Amino acid sequence: MSARRGFYVAIDGVDGCGKTTQAALLCRWLEGGFAEVLHVREPGSTPVAEVLRRLLLSPETGTLDATTEALLFSAARRELVERTIAPALARGAAVVSERCFASTWAYQCVASEPPADAISFRAATAAAHQHARPDLLALLDVPARLAVARIGRRPLDRIEARGVDYQARVAAAYREVAAPGGWAAELLGPDAIASIDASGTPESVWRSLRARVAQRLDALGVEHDRLELT
Numbered sequence: 001m002s003a004r005r006g007f008y009v010a011i012d013g014v015d016g017c018g019k020t021t022q023a024a025l026l027c028r029w030l031e032g033g034f035a036e037v038l039h040v041r042e043p044g045s046t047p048v049a050e051v052l053r054r055l056l057l058s059p060e061t062g063t064l065d066a067t068t069e070a071l072l073f074s075a076a077r078r079e080l081v082e083r084t085i086a087p088a089l090a091r092g093a094a095v096v097s098e099r100c101f102a103s104t105w106a107y108q109c110v111a112s113e114p115p116a117d118a119i120s121f122r123a124a125t126a127a128a129h130q131h132a133r134p135d136l137l138a139l140l141d142v143p144a145r146l147a148v149a150r151i152g153r154r155p156l157d158r159i160e161a162r163g164v165d166y167q168a169r170v171a172a173a174y175r176e177v178a179a180p181g182g183w184a185a186e187l188l189g190p191d192a193i194a195s196i197d198a199s200g201t202p203e204s205v206w207r208s209l210r211a212r213v214a215q216r217l218d219a220l221g222v223e224h225d226r227l228e229l230t
């Protein structure tokens with residue numbers, strides 16, 4: 001099979017919820033059905049967006065205003081979507097992104113105190129996704145304490161260092177993003193958002209994720225007959 005159109009999945013959720021683990025499994029699986037699979041992470045995956053990533057995640061950056069942060073994350077997103085993701089989709093590639101605009105909403109617009117300006121964020125998100133939007137936003141839902149425990153003892157980046165109460169507010173904000181009728185459903189369409197219980201083993205999370213991805217491929221009419229469903 002050669003894919004008739006591209007397919008763009010974003011995997012999001014609190015630090016340590018399992019995004020990188022599941023993105024790797026998803027990419028390997030999609031390689032069975034797409035000639036090109038692109039694995040990207042936000043912020044980053046272009047030279048300028050990686051510079052913004054270092055700035056945003058380095059503890060040396062210190063405190064930033066939440067709206068400034070939201071706009072910097074959105075600028076990195078615009079750069080990645082415009083220069084890398086949209087052209088890949090036009091070639092018929094499958095794109096798997098670790099994080100997306102839902103992160104900026106949860107961390108900067110809800111969990112930060114004071115929060116980022118939501119109107120500026122929504123305008124910047126519209127700009128970032130002017131030419132491509134995720135076909136599926138998979139939100140990995142785990143209690144913040146479990147996610148923090150999974151991260152273990154590695155050095156924390158500037159945002160992870162904000163602590164477990166902040167992470168709990170972030171996790172709650174993601175649940176709002178997943179709620180039907182919210183603005184994310186307005187942006188992507190109600191069937192494009194999947195909340196996945198990510199508290200089980202990596203294998204059980206992967207089975208749930210794969211089922212939702214297959215369902216979405218079906219709904220969009222993307223052929224995926226060579227992708228194993230069992």
Ligand SMILES: Nc1ncnc2c1ncn2[C@@H]1O[C@H](COP(=O)(O)OP(=O)(O)OP(=O)(O)O)[C@@H](O)[C@H]1O
Nearest residue numbers: 014015016017018019020021150151200201202205
């Ligand atoms: N379902 C799971 N159960 C237990 N441990 C897991 C599970 N999924 C991933 N892990 C482990 O938890 C840690 C964090 O997982 P991973 O790096 O995939 O999360 P992440 O969401 O990408 O984190 P970050 O936000 O830091 O990038 C890793 O050590 C990983 O091996």
Ligand SMILES: [Mg+2]
Nearest residue numbers: 019020021098
């Ligand atoms: Mg990761």
